[in-house]
Amino acid sequence: MLSVDLRKGVVKVLEIPQPQRPQGFALIRLVCGGICNTDLELQRGYYDFSGTPGHEFVGEVVEADSAEWVGKRVVGEINLACGVCPTCRAGMGRHCPARTVLGIVKHPGAFQEFFTLPEKNLHTVPDGVSIEHAVFAEPIAAACEILDQAPIPAGDTVAVLGDGKLGLLIAQVLLSHGCRVVHFGKHIEKLRISERSGASVELGGALPEAAYKWVVEATGSQSGLEAAIRMTWPRGTIIMKSTVHGPVSFDAAAVIVNEITLLGSRCGRFEPALELLKIGKIHLDAMISERMPLSRAPEAFMRAAGKNVLKVLLTA
C-alpha cells in the first residue's frame, strides 16, 4: 500500500505492507486527509518526527472488533490514551502522559492507504456532512476546545489574532456560539472568509490597546502573545492557540499588574465539532485550496507551506 514517509524534513511516498490490526483497534482506509500546520512543523523537525504523518482524516472502517463499525465513514480522536492511569481516570485522556498521538507521537498517521486507530477514538461522520467538510472535524474540535475551557458568553466580543487555518475556524466557531468576533490578520483574502461569516475584520496596522476581554492568540508567531497581552483588558483572558516552539518571551509584569489569564489550549472534543458540521454552521469550501492524490504528497506538502494557501487535502 502507499504510505507517506516524513524523515529529516523530506516527504516521500513509499510502498509498504498493510498494517496489522491490534485488538481494540479498527483498520481504516483513508478517504481524505488534511495537511495541518503541525504536519509542516513535523517536517521542520518538531518532535524529532520520522514516520507516517497525518491526523486530520476521513476514513472508512474495513476491519474492527465490533462489526457495526465496518463500512462506516469515520473521523477520529487523535490522542491514544492508556485508559488506566490517574490522568485518564480523571477524564483527561487527551493529557494521558503515556499517550501516543496519530501521526505525531509514536503512532503511524493517516496519510497512507490503511492505518489503525482504537475503536473508542472513532466518531461516525453524520449523514449529510460531506467528506471534504468532515475532514475539518479535528481542527474544528481544537477550536471548540476554547469554549470548553473559557466561559465566553454569547454576545461577548472576542478578538482573534491570526488568519491562518486555525484562526479562521476559531472565528467561525465563536460566531456560531453567538460571539461578536473581531478578526485581526495580514491577508485580506483570508479575512474575507471570516467577514462573510459575520466577523469584523482588521487588516494589518496598529493593534488596539487594552480593548478586549477575550483574545484568542492564533498567529503561530513568537510575537503573537506580546500583542495579545497589550490588547487585553484588565482581568481579561487570552486563549493561547499557537504552538510556537522554543522559548517565548513576554511581559510578565503586565500580566500580573493587569491580572490577565493565559489559557493554553490544544485538542478538543469531537462531539461539538460534528454537531456544528451537521447543522452546516461552518463554511469550509473557501478554506480548501487544493486537492491532490496521496501519491503526490511531497508536492502537496510543498503547496501547503505556500503563502496564501489554506487547506490542502490528500485524496485516496
Next chain:
Amino acid sequence: MLSVDLRKGVVKVLEIPQPQRPQGFALIRLVCGGICNTDLELQRGYYDFSGTPGHEFVGEVVEADSAEWVGKRVVGEINLACGVCPTCRAGMGRHCPARTVLGIVKHPGAFQEFFTLPEKNLHTVPDGVSIEHAVFAEPIAAACEILDQAPIPAGDTVAVLGDGKLGLLIAQVLLSHGCRVVHFGKHIEKLRISERSGASVELGGALPEAAYKWVVEATGSQSGLEAAIRMTWPRGTIIMKSTVHGPVSFDAAAVIVNEITLLGSRCGRFEPALELLKIGKIHLDAMISERMPLSRAPEAFMRAAGKNVLKVLLTA
C-alpha cells in the same frame, strides 16, 4: 514633618510641610509602616519612582470629611481609583486606568509623619488586632486575591514556590483556607515559619515534575515561571505573583500542550485579610525582622534588602 524621600535609588529623610487634605480624603498620621519588596524595587528604578514611598501602613486618622473616622486606627486600599470610568463602574477600581497608587504611582506614600488617602479606601483595624499585625493587611490582601481568582477547593494541595515575605503569607492564607501546602524555598529558617503553620516544606533540590494541580509562583525571579510550568499537572493552574520586570521567557508549547492556565495576580480586597487577622489565623511575629523609627529609613531600607531578612517595620 519628617518624610522619606526616594530618588535615583537614594533614600533620605527630609523635613517638609504637612500635606493639605483634599475633600474626600483623610489626613492620616503614620503609626507603623512595612517595607515591601516593591519599595526595594522602586529603589532599583522600577516605575521611575521619585517621591515618598510606602504603601503598607497602620495610621491614625487626624482629619476627615466624616467626623467618625477621626481617631480611628486604619489600614487602607492602596489604589486610588477615579470611580467614574467604565473599569471602575465594572467594579474593578484596582484596575482603573487613571488610578494613582499610594507610594508607588503619583500619590505620596505612607513613609512620612502625615499622608492622605481617600476615605473610601480606609478600613478600621479590628479590635484585638495589634498594630504590628495590622500592618500586614495589604500583603495579606494580595495573598487572599489568589482565592478570589482561582476556585481552589479546601483540601486541595497547592505548591508555593518562593519563601520570601509574600510566599510566606500566601502559604498561611492557603492553609487557613483549608488547603494542604507544599512550600518550596531556599531558606530553611523562612520555611520553618510555614512548617510551624502546617505546611510541608521542601528545601532546595530538584523540583517534582507535573506534580501539582495548583502552583503559586512567588519566587520573585525570572526563572520561577519555567519551574512552575514544569511542576504543574495538565490542565493545572499557576498563579503568578512575582512582579518580575523586563521580559520573561517561557516554554509556551508546554503551556499549550498541557493546557495550563496562568493567572496574573496582584492586589486584593482588604476584607478577607482583616478577617484572617481578626481570628488570629496568620502567624506574623516570626516574620518581623526589625523595627526602626522613620528617621532611620535609609538604614531600614538597607536592612530590608539584606539576606535572610523578612519584614522591616518603620515606626513613627
